[in-house]
Amino acid sequence: MPREIQTQVSPEVAHDELEFKEHIAKLFHISVNEILKVVILKRSIDARQKAIKFNIKASVYFFGETFTEQKILLPDYKNISKAQEVIIIGAGPAGLFAALQLIELGLKPIVLERGKDVRGRRRDLKAINIDHLVNEDSNYCFGEGGAGTYSDGKLYTRSKKRGDIDRILNLLVGFGASPEIIVEAHPHIGTNKLPQIIQDIREKIIECGGEVLFETRVVDFIIKNQEIQGVITQKGVIFSANKVILATGHSARDIFELLHKKGIYIEAKPFAVGVRAEHSQELIDKIQYSCDFRGDYLPPAPYSIVKQVNGRGMYSFCMCPGGVIAPCATSQAEVVTNGWSPSKRDQNTSNSGIVVELNLEDFKPFSKFGALAGMEFQKAIEQKAWHLAGETQKVPAQRMLDFTQHKISTSIPKTSYVPGTTSVEMGEVFPGFLTQIMRDGFLEFGKSMRGYLTNDAIIHAPESRTSSPVRIPRDHETLEHVQIKGLYPCGEGAGYAGGIISAAIDGEKCALKIAQSIG
Numbered sequence: 011m012p013r014e015i016q017t018q019v020s021p022e023v024a025h026d027e028l029e030f031k032e033h034i035a036k037l038f039h040i041s042v043n044e045i046l047k048v049v050i051l052k053r054s055i056d057a058r059q060k061a062i063k064f065n066i067k068a069s070v071y072f073f074g075e076t077f078t079e080q081k082i083l084l085p086d087y088k089n090i091s092k093a094q095e096v097i098i099i100g101a102g103p104a105g106l107f108a109a110l111q112l113i114e115l116g117l118k119p120i121v122l123e124r125g126k127d128v129r130g131r132r133r134d135l136k137a138i139n140i141d142h143l144v145n146e147d148s149n150y151c152f153g154e155g156g157a158g159t160y161s162d163g164k165l166y167t168r169s170k171k172r173g174d175i176d177r178i179l180n181l182l183v184g185f186g187a188s189p190e191i192i193v194e195a196h197p198h199i200g201t202n203k204l205p206q207i208i209q210d211i212r213e214k215i216i217e218c219g220g221e222v223l224f225e226t227r228v229v230d231f232i233i234k235n236q237e238i239q240g241v242i243t244q245k246g247v248i249f250s251a252n253k254v255i256l257a258t259g260h261s262a263r264d265i266f267e268l269l270h271k272k273g274i275y276i277e278a279k280p281f282a283v284g285v286r287a288e289h290s291q292e293l294i295d296k297i298q299y300s301c302d303f304r305g306d307y308l309p310p311a312p313y314s315i316v317k318q319v320n321g322r323g324m325y326s327f328c329m330c331p332g333g334v335i336a337p338c339a340t341s342q343a344e345v346v347t348n349g350w351s352p353s354k355r356d357q358n359t360s361n362s363g364i365v366v367e368l369n370l371e372d373f374k375p376f377s378k379f380g381a382l383a384g385m386e387f388q389k390a391i392e393q394k395a396w397h398l399a400g401e402t403q404k405v406p407a408q409r410m411l412d413f414t415q416h417k418i419s420t421s422i423p424k425t426s427y428v429p430g431t432t433s434v435e436m437g438e439v440f441p442g443f444l445t446q447i448m449r450d451g452f453l454e455f456g457k458s459m460r461g462y463l464t465n466d467a468i469i470h471a472p473e474s475r476t477s478s479p480v481r482i483p484r485d486h487e488t489l490e491h492v493q494i495k496g497l498y499p500c501g502e503g504a505g506y507a508g509g510i511i512s513a514a515i516d517g518e519k520c521a522l523k524i525a526q527s528i529g
Contacts, residue, residue: 012049012069012077013038018056021307024064034070047071054195055308060300062308084184084214085114091219093118096524097241097251099228099265101125102156103510104257104501106208107178108517109215109222115525119220120249122241124227124258125153127212128205135160138337139428142403147227150338150348151261151475154224155208157502158510160336160350164328165197165511178514185210188353196312200353228258228265231272231497238496253524257500257517260478261340263385265503269482270382275493278373278384279481279505282327283391284365284448285436285469286335286347287410288425291360293466294331297459310355313362317454324451327363327476334426335361335470337403344392345405347427347470359426363473364455366447384479391472395439399432406434410467414449425468439471481505489523498524 017037023029027048035042052067071077090113098105098112101123109119124147125131131153134145151157158164165179179192182199186207191197199207212222230242232250240250258265269276291311295304298311310331317324328348332355338348349361373383376390398406405427409419413436422431437445456463482499483492484506491497498520500506500513507513 012071012075014051014067014069016065016067018063018065021062021064021305024053024066025307030066034068038070044073045070046073046075047077050193052195053193057298057300057311062299082180082183082189084181085110087113087214087218088116089219090116090118093219094528095120095251096521097122097249097254098257099241099254100156100257100259100262100501100503101154101212101222101224102257102259102501102513103158104156104507104513104517104520105255106155106211106215106517107181107514108255108257108500108521109220110181110211111518111521112524113215113218113220115521117521117525117528119215120251121215121220121222122226122228122243122249123154123222123224124262125149125224127154127224128159128209130224131160138339138403142429144339144342144403146341147225149340150336151259151340154212154222155204156259156513157261157338157348157475159204159208160201164509165191165199166195166509174515175511178511178518182207185214198351198353198355200355201350202352230268231274231494233272233494236494238494252496253498253528254496255498255500255517255520255524256482256504257513257520259501259503261475262503263340263389266382266385266480270380274491275483276381277481277483278370278381279477279479280367280369281384281388281479282325282365282367282476283388283440283444284324284327284363284473285471286349286361286473287364287467287469288335288359288361288427289462289464289467291332291358293461293464294360297461310360312360313459315455315458317451317458319366319447319451319454322447323367324447324454325365325367327365327473329360329362331355331360332357333361334359334428335405337405337427337429338475339392339396339403343396343401344389345395345399345403345472346392346475347405347473348475357426361426363476364448364451364469365473365476366444366451372441372443381480388474388479391440392474395472398434398438403429404432405429405470406436406439407431407468407470408434408436409465410452410469411463411465413469414452414463416449419465422468423466425470427470431468431470434471436469436471477508478503478505488527489520
């Protein structure tokens, strides 16, 4: 039997297979020649002390024991072309993993995606960045793979109780992701690699007899006697089914409006709003690693920070080391920011959303919109930013220290945000209470991370799509909508997930519940 160990080593030892094996041999007081194989199970960085260490969990095999290389294989997906059909609205992680799970369970998924496939989306992303033109059906948020495809591919989740995280990671490896995502404490695929993985998932769905239809936006639900009967697309095409998974993501405002208009119960949900802050990666490395030069054995440093400011939580969100800021508007007359990193995280800038938690009381000025009050609050900020930026996809920006001192920045250096920036006093973008919390919060951040509060750092506004502003309530046991039988609200857009992994898990859960209901 292999021996499982946990140990700490220097970055140099962690990255040298022979040196690490020698380290293990010393732990067991044996010769290195007596060790057959060391398999890394989990790896994380401990940068709390000046001498940075890697925490490693590993299995050690000794000579005389049997070691078999474990290759991750995909499930034995069967042909389901003649099986009962289930409609899935949305081809993000919730929708795609729901489709794969349905195939495993012997059901046929029909995936309807409003946007384009991964390759077609690239032209629309270029149009946002270069021409400031937003395709409302195909952009960073909408299209094959959902928001995660072209905005980073971070796989870390705190939702350990929600489901089998390792199963989702193993499936991603089976579809082409690096096995390192199973080992790393904060796994990450990268925007440059994720599109091919998403494409391979789609091809598997089709190979098994499922369907994936692009540029097919759902505009209405067919409901009789409080039970779903099918959907209607923008082309007038009717898809009939009495099981529908609604996995449209946190930015599908037209779906929220459709549900509200039809009297289908939804409710406003708190979320968070703020800015996206960009620093040089070199500065973040110095702060986090307490060194002048990161070296070859440490990855670009991330950071995570939380403060209570004036009774509100202000925190970093979706931090992207070695990454860039992207324009994520889903309508022409709005500005929205997000961030992403390539797989190597090798850009010379880092960025993070810095956001403030909201509560339902904040949406009172928009109370006439009922359950859509939070969405309208969000929309108003994004539209204000668009006007302040000259009605383009340029982003309102300000030097961080200037912001805390109520100064308009006389100049904004070039940042990673390709459409460009416009110097704005951020107090013009946000309601007064939010502006003051952020000003005070950045001062607190500067006390905790020496060097963080600097005029070399640029804040971009707004970071407003942290999570859905709407929850679509569902039954705790069946996962069906509380009012409409056969309708399964799912993933981030329904308010039940927060990122790729949790959304994928929720998609699988809905597929399992559908299979159980069918028997």
